[in-house]
Amino acid sequence: MSEKSFAAVATNSKHTEIHQFELPDITQDAGILKVEIVGVCGTDVSYYRKLKSPMILGHHVVGHIHKIGDIASTRWGVAVGDRVVMEEYIPCGHCEMCRSGFYRLCADTDPRIGGIRYGATPISAAPALYGGFSQYMYLHPNAVMHKLPPHVPPVEAALTLPLSNGFEWMRIIGGVGPGDVVVIQGPGQQGLACALAAKAAGAETVIVTGRNSSQKRLELARELGADYTINVSSEDLIKRVAEITGGKMADLVIDVTSGGTEPVISSFEVAKTRGTVLLGALKNQPFNELDLDVIYNKTLTVKGVRGHSYHSVQMAVDFVSSGKFPLSIMNSHNYKLSDTDLALKTAGGEGEPFPLLVTVSPWL
Structure with a gap:
């Protein structure tokens, strides 16, 4: 049978x-x-x-x-x-x-x-x-x-692929290492994975942003090792990042928010001169208010990121196994x-x- x-x-x-x-x-x-x-x-x-x-x-x-x-x-x-x-x-x-x-x-x-x-x-x-x-x-x-x-544990094993995206985007593509300041826009599954990967890569300061609706996830981000969280519903993102970094701003910023173009625009603003901005979320709408001069003036590196590689999945396997x-x-x-x-x-x-x-x- x-x-x-x-x-x-x-x-x-x-x-x-x-x-x-x-x-x-x-x-x-x-x-x-x-x-x-x-x-x-x-x-x-x-x-x-x-x-x-x-x-x-x-x-x-x-x-x-x-x-x-x-x-x-x-x-x-x-x-x-x-x-x-x-x-x-x-x-x-x-x-x-x-x-x-x-x-x-x-x-x-x-x-x-x-x-x-x-x-x-x-x-x-x-x-x-x-x-x-x-x-x-x-x-x-x-x-x-x-x-x-x-x-x-099974529930931790199920995190392997989301974590692999974090390692791909933070370590392999973003090149995050000791001394870096990383801002992660969005405290969802991908954002938390990026926070974990950035800390594992040795980032000095990891900042995770979210809204009022994401308060519990922001709390979780801190439990997982994020150094700071910013509630953009009630705090000025640019001013707060400047305060945290002593005006240095962020070496790398990634947008993994679920919708809207504003987080992309603010990502350009909180990145330092010669910093990197990674775009990791579909927006499905045009950017009518985007001032491209900020990319030119800051000589930013801007890159879309999608998915993971064999190497980053193996990094995630080692991470969850540790x-x-x-x-x-x-x-x-x-x-x-x-x-x-x-x-x-x-x-x-x-x-x-x-x-x-x-x-x-x-x-x-």
Whole structure:
């Protein structure tokens, strides 16, 4: 008798249903993952709110190898029972981006143009199990994974991918190091990950900004090691950064806020001359009030950042495995599979109150 998997399928905007799927027969270069825990991120919420095709969401996936072909076992260096954290990307492995190490930019990983990616692939793409909100997930031959030690608590393991973005943007792209002043606009999952990564990289001063609605997350930022927080609803951001830094301002500023163009403009203003501004959040609107002269006058480096690399995910694996930071305090809600709908609503601010890291554990 074939094995089966229950999965939460997003069948319509803001609606999921539990469906049952048969586990596929695997080829020698593929496998099956038994999902342990999945983190819910903003991308999941955006698909959930504006669904185009039924799919299994969830791409911050941690699990154990359930079945694996011999070729895949050798390629990935894993065996049945091994614990792994998955990357969402399923790259081709042959294009210029892949060969250059930027497989996150491979066209085959972009679902907007027909690519496949974990948590963003319709169930019409065989064998359907391409999302983490499921008891089992298909391991495509081109999947990317990292081994994870068994001692890491599941809710901390689920932070690996968000943390990898933090290391990619702060350390690898931003070059943060000892003595640096870093301002992080937005205390969400990505902002907190950047704060942790910046402190781990040796930044002297880490400042996290937010609004009245983010007060609890600002408190959490301080618990996680941020040196200062600024409530921009009641404090003057530019004046406050000048006070904290003695007028030096910030070596690096990153905007990871969920909306609006004002944080981008203020990021240019709090960056020091010859500083760096990273843009890590989509705005989906034009910048009509942006004075480009500030970039010229300060000779700023401005760069868009997106996703993570193999190296930064491995940095995150090492970070969560060290046990040096109280990462479990970032988990606010952990749901069973049948409550995936509520998990997505909560992560999007429409469910239970005060969401931080929201997770789904399919075997609860």
